[in-house]
Amino acid sequence: METNxxxxxxxxxxHYIKPSTIRIKILKYLMENKTHPTVDEIYEALTDDIPTLSKTSVYNTLDIFLKKGVVAIVTIDEKESRYDIDTSIHGHFKCENCGKIYDFKVFVTDLEEEGIEDFEINKKSIYYSGICNKCKTQGNGSSVL
Incomplete structure (x- = not known):
């Protein structure tokens, strides 16, 4: 999706965020690359376009985006945090072979929670892992991660 x-x-x-060149470029990247990128991936993708970009700037921008509800953080494993521009309620599937993360629809109203009826729930996360269909059909079904 091309955004101007x-x-x-x-x-x-x-979203009450002051636009800056870095913030605009990071937002554009997230909107055009819905791949659940890491900070490193965003940094690598934008350094040619913004030579003065630092990883700290990427972290700081994503932190603002998180606080203002522009992105959601996806933490399927402890090794990495990824960022999702889609903040709607949905699940994530991470392929144990290729590492790609896929979105899938979740109907949260169908989930039952027992033992926390009086709790205030601020976030629900559904994460699956396994082998994606592409890796399965290519015979890459064994985990390499």
């Missing part, structure tokens, strides 16, 4: 700078600036303003 004016739309991105407006999107940031609507």
């Amino acid at each position: 700078t004016l739309e991105l600036k407006e999107y940031l303003r609507n």
Whole structure:
């Protein structure tokens, strides 16, 4: 999805975030690459376009995006945090072979929680792992991660 700078600036303003070159570029990357990227992937993708970019700037921008509800953090394993521009309720499946993360629909109203009826739930996360269909059909069904 190609997004223009004016739309991105407006999107940031609507989330009470002051637009800056770095914030606009990171938001554009996330909107056009819905691959659940890591900080390193975002940094590597944008350093040619923004030579002065630092990983600290990427972390700080993503932290602001998290606080303002622009992105969600996806932590399927302890080794890495990934960022998802889709903040709607949905599940994630991580392939143990290729490492790709797939989104899938979840109907949270169908889930039953017992023993926490009086709790205030602020977030629900559903994570699956296994072998994706692509790796399975290519015969790459054994885990390499």
